[in-house]
Amino acid sequence: MTDTASTVPPWPAMSIAQATALLTASGSLLEIVDAEIDGRPHRVWKNAPPTLMHSFMAGRAHGEKTFLVYGDERVSYEAFARATLALAADLQARGVKPGDRVAVAMRNLPEWPVAFFAGALVGAIVTPLNAWWSGSELAYGLKDSGSVVALLDIERLERIGPALNDLPDLRHILVSRGEPSAADPRVARLETVIGESATWAALPPGDMPAVPLNPDDAATIFYTSGTTGSPKGALGTHRNAGCSVMAGVFSICRSALRRGEAPPTLDPTAPQKSGLVSIPFFHTTGCNAVLIPALVTGQKLVCQRRFDAEEALGLIERERITMIGGVPTVAIQILQHPKRDEYDLSSLETVAYGGAAAPTDLVRQIEQATPAKAGSGWGMTETSATHTHHLGEDYLNRPDSCGPAIPVGRMKIVDPNGHELPTGQVGELLAYGPNIVREYWNKPEATAETFVDGWVHTGDLARLDDEGFCFIVDRAKDIIIRGGENIYCQEIEAVLFDHPAVAEAALVAKPDPVMGEVPVAFISLAPGETVDAATLTALVASRFAAFKVPTEVIITADPLPRNAAGKVVKPELKAWLTARAAE
Template sequence: MSHQHGAHKHGAHKHGAHQSASDLASAIGWTAPAGWPARSIGECKAMLTAPGQRFEMASADIGGVPTRIWKNAPHSLRDIAATGRSHGQREFLIYEDERVTYDAWHRATAALAHELVARGIGKGDRVALAMRNLPEWPVAFFAATTIGAICVPLNAWWTGPELAYGLSDSGARLLICDDERWDRIVPHLGMCPAVEGALISRIPNVSRTNGLTGIAERLDDIIGSPPSYARLPARELPDAEVAPDDAATIFYTSGTTGNPKGALGSHRNLASNIMASAYNAAVAVLRRGEDLPGPAHKTGLTVIPLFHVTACSAGLMGSIWAGNTLIFMHRWDTVKAFEIIEREKVNTTGGVPTIAWQMIEHPARENHDLSSLEVISYGGAPAAPELVRKIYETFGALPGNGWGMTETMATVTGHLSEDYLNRPTSCGPPVAVSDIRIMDETGTQEMPVGEVGELWARGPQIVKGYWNKPDATAETFVNGWVRTGDLACVDEEGFCTIVDRAKDMIIRGGENIYSSEVENVLYDHPAVTDAALVGLPHRTLGEEPAAVVHLAPGTSATQAELQEWVAARIAKFKVPVRVVFSEDTLPRNANGKILKRDLYALFEAEPGS
C-alpha cells in the first residue's frame, strides 16, 4: 500500500461526473420492488444493535484508542474452535473424496496443538503455513493460534525466494506446508535461519522422505491423513491464556511494488469478521421488511485461497461459528465447480469477479442444476455493474460484495442483495462497529459528502500494524484509523464508492481520470467482460488513458466502437486513446486484483505504439 499524498489535488474534484446510482441501476435493468427499502440503513442499525440484541455494541480500549466492538463476538480463536467442536458429526470440510466432520477436525487440531507445545512452540512464536486449500489448512491454523502462537499464512502462489522472504521476515520457527511448497522452499532454506522444523503434508511416497533435509518430517506421522482424523483421541486443546487483542496472524499484503508487508492481526480482528458478515446479511433481510431467519446450515464452495483474509477471516471464521460445510477444490475448474454445486447442493460461492464471469459464460452451465445457489459474492477487485445483474438473471442468486483489505482483516463495508443491485458501483456502508471517512491529500481535512478523497477506516478489525516495520506502521495507522490509499466518496446514506487506487489514477494534462469510472463504462458494453485502464506516457500531457479489454465468447467489438461508446457516456478527455484486445481474461494476483503493470507490454507489442 503506497501513498502519494500531495502529488495531486484529488480532493478537489467532485464525484458528480460519475453516473448516479439510479442511472446505473436502470442501466443494468433493475428496478427496486414496491415498498423497498422497508427500512433505512439507520433504522436497521438501531434495531440490530439495540441492548440485548445479537449485534449489541460495547467499547474497548484497543492500543490506547477507545473503540466500538461487538459485545457478543467470540473472545478468541479458542472460542471459535470450541464452537466448531460443538457441531460434532456435521460435515465441515470436503476436498475431492475426503470428508472431515467438525469433531474429526477438532481431534486433529488438538493433536497438532499438543505436538507444537511439546516442541516448545508457545505464545508469540511464529508458525508459517504454506499450502493450497486442503483440509490440513484449518487444522494447522487453529493448532497454532489457539496456543497463543502467531500463524503466518504464506501465499501459495509465491516462488521459492518469495516464500523464503516470508519465512525470514516473520522469523517463523516452524513451517507447515504441502509437498509442492516444500519443493520450492528447500533450495532457499539458507535464507531462513530461524526455521527449526518443517511438517510436510501429502508427500507422495515414503522413499521421498529419505531425501528430505534433517528438519523435515511428515505431518501425517503426527495427525494422520484427513480421512483418519476421526480415529484420533478426543482431547482438549492445551491450556493457554489468550486475550482478544493478542497477536494471532501475520498476513502479507499483496503489494504490487517492493516486498510485501506483514499485517499483524489479533484474535479480535478475526472474531469481529464473524459478526460483520452476519450483520450485513441481517441488514439485507430487514431492508426487505422481513423477519430475521433462524440459524440454517449452508454449504459453500470456497475458491479463494485461505492465505487471503477474504477466505480466512470473512469466510472460514463465520463458517465454523455457524457450522457450515466448506468445499475446497484442487484448482479452479468451471465444469468441476458446476458438478460440485449440483452434487453437494452448494448455497454460496464466489471469490473474484473472474470466477463469476466464467460460470455465467461457460456453455456447460445449461447441463447442470445450479438452483441451490443463493448468494454469489466476491471481493478483492472491483466488479462490473453488469456482473451484478448477470448473477441475478442467470442463477436467480443474490450478489454480494464489500470492501476491506489485508490491513482491515477483510470486512469493513458490506453490500448485498437489493442494495447491491440498486447501487452496483458501491461497496456498501460500513458495518455498525466501523467508521469510514474521506480525507483530503494532507490527511487533515474531511471531504464533504460526494467528493473524492482518500478513504480512511477504523474499527475492531483494523490490524495492529506492520510486522517489524515501525515507519510504515506510523505512516499508515493513525490513532486507530488506517489510511487505505484508495480514492473514494461517500453518499448521504453512508454508501461508499471506491473510485480508484491513488496510484492507479491517471492525470492527463492536469485532469484526474479515475480508472474504475472508465472501466465501468467499458463493462457496460454488451461484448466486454474484462477491462482495465492504464496510463501511457505522453510528452506534453504527462499520460493518456489506454484500455485492455477481453470480449465475451462469440461477440466482437472494435477499438473505434468502444471509443465511441465511452465518448457517448463520459467526458471526452477520459476516452481511451488506444484499446488493445486480450484473448484471455486479464492477469490477476491471488487476491483478484488486475496486475496492471503486466498490461503495458501489450501496447508495446501492438502496431502504432
C-alpha cells in the first residue's frame, strides 16, 4: 500500500529568495532589469506592457474570446477593440489632445473599459471617478481634474444635475444607457458613437490613433481619500498601469514553486480563465489589478450590476468562474450564504482580496469550503494597486500578513524621524518601485509631504519579518475602510459640526464581521441643545455617498475625551464600543 503522505513534497520547497531568483532570471517571462525613472534607479519587469496601448493590443489578440459579461450581454475582445477605436476617433474629432483629462464615471458596464482605453489611446489622462460619490463629489472630481470630456452613465449624469453649470472646462459629455432629462448642448448619447454592446462586433475595424505614448507619460488620475481636506488625485503613468499585470502572474508562479510544483505557463489553447468582478473599475485595484491583467492575459470578466452573494454563486456555477477578487467582504458573504452548498463551485481556483482588513481565519475557511487557494495583498492608490501579495500556503502560514513586496518593489519601516527600523519593529511603512504614482494632481504641498526621494509615506503602521513579509498593525491615517471604500473622518465630522446642536463630533471605526469596519459617530451636544440620531444621519446622507453615512450616532451631553493637545482621543471611544459589545 502506498503511503500517499510521503509523496507530498515538504513545504516550502524553496525560500522566497530562491523562488524569486528563478522566476525573474534573464530570459524568463518575469525577467527583471534595471531602469532609471525620474532620475532614480529602479528594477522593472522587462516584459510588462510599457503603455496602455500595448495592453490594448495584447487584448485584441484574443479575438473572439469572450471578454465582458454583464447580465445577458456578452462582448468579445474584438468587439471591445472596435468600440474602443471608434470612441477614440470620436474623442480626437472633439479636440481631445494628449494630456487633456477625460473623466469616466459609471458602474461596471461594458462601456467602462471602452471609455477608459479610448481616452488612453489618444494620450489623454483618464480620470476614473467614484460612481458611489454624490453629485457634489462628482462635480469636485471633474472640476479639480479640469476634465474636458466626461463619459457617464445616465445615473451619474442625473446625479450631477445643476452642478454641470459650474464646470466651464467640461466641453463634452457622452452619456450611456438613457436619455438625458435636461437639455445641455454639451450632452450627447454615447450610443450615437459606438452603438449598444450587441452591435460592437459590426463596427469597422478602426485605426490606432497616431499618438506616441511612452512608459513614463501621465496616464491616469485616481482619486484617493486622505485624512484631511478634499480627495487627492494620484497621477499615474503608463508604466504604473502595467505593473500589476506581472505581479499577479508572479504571485501564482511563486506559490507553485514554494509548493514544489512547476509554475503554470500561459497556454493560449488552455480553457479560458474567468473572473467575477466584485470591485468597481473606478478603484485602482479594479482597474490596475483586475481589468488590465485580465485584458492582457485573455480572461473573461463577469460583472454584476451590484454585488449580491446568491447571484454571485449562480454566476460562479454558470460561467465557470476561476477567480474571485475584491475586498474580504465579498468572500465572507459568499462563504456565509445559507445556499452556498446548492451551487457548483468546483471551477474556483483563486479567491484573492485586499483593500480592507481580513479576519485571520478567512483564509482557512476559504480553503476548507472551496477548491480555491486564498490570496491576500496590500496596496493603495499611490502604489497603483498591488505592492505586496501572497497566496496558498504562504497565506495559510501567515494569515495576519499581506505578503512580501512584489520583486520590483521595496519596503522599509521608519520611525517618526525617518530612520529605518530593524526587522520586527513597528513603524510607518514606506514603499518604493516602478508602480508608485508620480504626484498628487495640483497639490504640490501634499506631494512633497507624501513622496520623498521616490518613497511613498503610506501612513500605515507595520512591521516586516526576516523574509520580507509585511504585517499591517494599524493605520496612522485616520481612515475608515468600509467594505473596501475609504471614508476619511474629517469631512464627515465637518458636516456634523454644521448642525447647531453639535458641540463636538468624532467618527471612529467599529469592527464589522462582513464590512470589515463601519463608521460610528460620537456627538457631544452644545449646552441646552437637543438633536436626535436620525436627524444627524439624514444630514450626512444629504451630502455624501451612502457608504460614508454612520451606521450609528451616539449622542452625549458630556464632552468627548481629549488629550493635552486638545485632540479627541479616539482610542477611548473605540474602547467604549468594544466594552459595550462585550456586555
